[in-house]
Amino acid sequence: MYFNEEKNKAIGMRFEGGKLAKKVHKSVEQLKRHDPDVQVSSEPTRFLLVSNSSILCGVSLEELEAIFLPLDKSAEFIVYPNKRSYSFVQCSSVETAVEVRNELHGLIPLALKSSHQPFIISYVKNLPDAKKCETYRPADLGIFEDYISTDFEKELADMLASHPSVKSLKHRAVVHFGHVFDYSTNSASEWKEAEPIPPIIETLIDRLICDKYITERPDQITANVYERGHGIPSHYDTHSAFEDPIVSLSLLSDVVMEFKDGANSARIAPVLLKARSLCLIRGESRYRWKHGIVNRKYDVDPRTNRVVPRQTRVSLTLRKIRRKPCECQWKEFCDWDREGEMSVPSNENLALKLENSYVSDVYENIASHFDETRHSSWKAVKEFINSIPRGSVMYDVGCGNGKYLIPKDGLLKIGCDMCQGLCEIASRKDCSVARCDALFLPFRDESADAAISIAVLHHIATFERRKRMISEMLRVVKRGSKICLTVWSMDQSQSEYSKMRENKDDIVQENNIVDTVNRLKVHDGKDFEQQDVLVPWTIDKKSETFLRYYHVFREGEAEILIGSVENCELVSVEKEQGNYIIIAKKM
The missing domain is CATH 3.30.70.330 (RRM (RNA recognition motif) domain)
Structure with a gap:
């Protein structure tokens, strides 16, 4: 037409x-x-x-x-x-x-x-076909449709919506029973009591226990009244605050709740909660995944991808206050101290334990997938290698899959790595490689003309251990020779140091940098919130995620570190796509 x-x-x-x-x-x-x-x-x-x-x-x-x-x-x-x-x-x-x-x-x-x-x-x-639409649910999440009758739903909803203690929040109205929920800490205090739990909710609790969905009576009840278009931000129900599971009952209207993987917020699982359905947020879905409801007037049914308009919805959330330490297996996402197990290491033994669990063991598990994804070379690293006279000996400390060892530039190159799987992969590429610890190199003093270490130093967990690794690299090269190391920068923005200058939580001292954050955190997104983090590595084909330890470098930190090593002179520190390229010389 x-x-x-x-x-x-x-x-x-x-x-x-x-x-x-x-x-x-x-x-x-x-x-x-x-x-x-x-x-x-x-x-x-x-x-x-x-x-x-x-x-x-x-x-x-x-x-x-x-x-x-x-x-x-x-x-x-x-x-x-x-x-x-x-x-x-x-x-x-x-x-x-x-x-x-x-x-x-x-x-x-x-x-x-x-x-x-x-x-x-x-x-x-x-x-x-609705049955063939893509759906996914976090592990251990339980959804039970038509758990209550329409009559019981109406009785509950009428009681909650008209309750005299209902208070208005930004995007919903709430009323608490048993104990008051503290929104500033996502927890509840035993001594801060709220309205008594109504008999109708006690009846619901009796049934939950009879159906073996819970074993103890909840003592903190939160009722939310959502008008059309209102939701709740993505959040965890705090590990240390409540027992497992968190129980949620939906009334009056369907809604889609979004679960976001705590190790990768781009991994979203939309789950339809139908009116009168029971949702048990337990196990992995409780401890590893955040959950929330987007502010909007419609949802997309994840089973059919059809648009579903929202109506006024009431939810009832039942929790049991935790009175003993959380012992869940998702310790990386847990806020309980765990006797310092997930703290930034403060001594040699803790650092070694952390590196074994979140560096060495992880690379053994991801070696094949790592090899599939690591082919290109850093421009500054290639320039460094090209500057080495032909016929020279070069060591690659932490050589990974051997991409810098491939014999094509007239150098005698020998690599080493802690990961057995990566050593085997590099060896199959006709590379000379040995398995060893970067802090204890198996090479003679002054036996090489140059050395590189690409993306290794940031896996070392304390300042003293990072200093020792550089000293070890200097030991095996000749006087006057140069070494090249790369580390991740805390600032991943296009503007090199803008975020560095804004951060006021760290103190630069003469020989060290002190980070006031003492607990390891799972990194998610583009911007690093602290220096010591666990960074996810996801293998999509297997739906597996591993967490690698990183100490990301602040502006000026590389200079301080190099300056603390004996017989070491800093040549340059350059920034390349979120990495610091460090070149130093043995005096």
């Missing part, structure tokens, strides 16, 4: 002819790859495939509604939060679908940015 110029200006820019035909072909090919069970139709149907219309493409559901609902007020949507560049629209009739397609096919609607790709619309015979 062709439009005159004035109408095009009114509704947006339209693509036509051969260019549009190519985009239709591309759209259909994408559908075949992602949803092969959905069949394209050459005849009009009620079902429309709309390419370039997903959240992945920057198009929100609200924008889709603003574009399609004026043309068909009964239109329904299937949208994808990620991984798809298209959505599906179910029209009220075949005739309406034809009108909608004629109006929008090949068009960049005015509601979208002018730089956006045009909507490419095709008829399809069917919509995706």
Whole structure:
């Protein structure tokens, strides 16, 4: 269907002819790859495939509604939060679908940015099978639908919504029973009592115990009243505050709760909590995963990807106050002290124990996957290697998969690594490699002309041990020779030191840098919040995550460290893509 110029200006820019035909072909090919069970139709149907219309493409559901609902007020949507560049629209009739397609096919609607790709619309015979939509739940999470009757639901909801102790928070109203919940610490105190637990909730607790979902009676009850569009920020229920499990009962309306992996917040598991369903947040889903509800007026059912409008919802959360130390197996995410087990090491023995668990053991587990991902070389490191005279001997301390050892530059290169798996991988590439500790190198004094150590020093857990590693590298090179080391920078921004100057939590001393944070933290995101962190390594194919220890370097820290080593002169410290490249010389 062709439009005159004035109408095009009114509704947006339209693509036509051969260019549009190519985009239709591309759209259909994408559908075949992602949803092969959905069949394209050459005849009009009620079902429309709309390419370039997903959240992945920057198009929100609200924008889709603003574009399609004026043309068909009964239109329904299937949208994808990620991984798809298209959505599906179910029209009220075949005739309406034809009108909608004629109006929008090949068009960049005015509601979208002018730089956006045009909507490419095709008829399809069917919509995706709900059973085949991608779903995932965190381990140990329990969902039990229709746990209570509609009568019991109404009785509970009426009692909670009209309770005289209801207090308003920013995005919801709350009332506490048994003990007051402290939102500043995500915990509850035994001595800060709230309203007595009502008999109707005691009846629910009796059933939970009878059904063996819990073994002890909860003593902290929180009821939340959410108006449409309201949610709750992503959070942990504090390990040290409450026993396992956390029990949640949903009333009046369905909602999607998002669980975020504590080791990778980009890994999100949306879980539908239907009205009258019981949710047991226990085990891994409680201790490792955060959970929350996004502030919005609709949800996307993770089982069907259909849009579901929200209504007023009431939730009832039942917790048991913890009175003894948490002993969960997810100690990296636990706030309990664990007698210093997860603290930043303060002595040699603790440092060695940490490095064995979160460096050596981890690399043995990820060696093959590490090799698959490590091929490119740092520009500054290549320049350093190229500056070494041909025929020289070079040691690579912590050589990994041997990418810097491959014989192609006229140097005699010998590598070493603590990881047996990586040594075997490097050896298979015809590299000369030995298995050893970087702090106790198996090489003679002054036996090499240069040495490198790439991304190793930041795995060493104390200042004295890092100093000893540099001393050991200097021992095995000749006087006047240079060594090159790389470490991660705490500042990963494009502006080299902007974040460094803003951080006032550390004290630079003459021979050391003291970090006031004393507990190891699992790093998530782009910005480091502290120097000593556990950084996730995820193998997607196996859905496995391992945590590696890092001490990321602040501005000026490399200079202080090199300055503390005897017979060592700093040549340069450069920044390259979030890494410090350190070059030093043996005096």
